[in-house]
Amino acid sequence: MYLTERETPEGLLVAICDDDVLGETFEEGELSLTVTEEFYGGESADEAAVVDSLARATVANIVGTRAVELAIDEGFIQAENVLEVDGTHHAQLLRMY
Template identity: 65%
Template sequence: MLLTERETQEGLLVSVCDPDVLGETFESGEFSLTVEEEFYAEDAEEADEDAVVGALARAAVANIVGREAVDLAIENGFVDEATVLDLGETRHAQLLRM
């Protein structure tokens, strides 16, 4: 998975995506998502499951795209499956800690 961590005034922003969805656009009904290389891959590192879980544990905000990445977030309790968007061939979830 591709993992990016950015410090913001609101806390740590984490973006995670499966490499195979990078640059793709997915649609479902009124929703459309383009997995922008600038956001998900610029300064990203290839990360294993442990690194992604660690980053999500520290995140104030996270954007997660791809079946592997979203499923990992669900399995580890960061995201409720009921809040996940299924967009054609992929999945998208967001995490916001308040």
């Protein structure tokens, strides 16, 4: 998986994607999801690093079956909140304080 962290005035923004979706565009009806190198392309990360990053995130964007399943398994998102676009999974996390 690829992991990117950005500090913003609002908190930590995390972008995570599976290796095989980076650079891809998924379209279904009016929905379009482009997994750009600029936003999602970061460091290669193992599951422990992804979980640590999600635990600290204020906002997270997660794309790909493996990444989304990890976020579900670790309790960061709920399966019913996952969007499927053209066969890939997408989820967002927003932590409000």
